[in-house]
Amino acid sequence: MKDTLYFDGRCPLCAKEITLLRRLKESSLELxxxxxxxxxxxxxTKSKLELLSVLHLKTSKGDWxx
Numbered sequence: 001m002k003d004t005l006y007f008d009g010r011c012p013l014c015a016k017e018i019t020l021l022r023r024l025k026e027s028s029l030e031l032x033x034x035x036x037x038x039x040x041x042x043x044x045t046k047s048k049l050e051l052l053s054v055l056h057l058k059t060s061k062g063d064w065x066x
Contacts (some may be wrong), residue, residue: 001060002030006051009033028060031048 005021008014018031027032034051044054046064057065 002028003060004030004032004058005057006032006034006046006056009035027060
């Protein structure tokens with residue numbers, strides 16, 4: 001299981017940061033654009049509005065970091 005970072009792909013600042021992070025990240029980190037993969041959010045315990053309010057990381061152990 002991977003750590004999952006949820007981000008706002010419509011935010012210019014977030015998009016720029018994620019572009020850099022994609023190059024630096026390890027395979028154990030999955031990046032999820034909240035807008036382009038909404039179907040995957042159905043299994044998430046957080047609402048889309050919650051995810052958009054602050055950066056969320058769900059660890060492989062199921063813990064949430066904000």
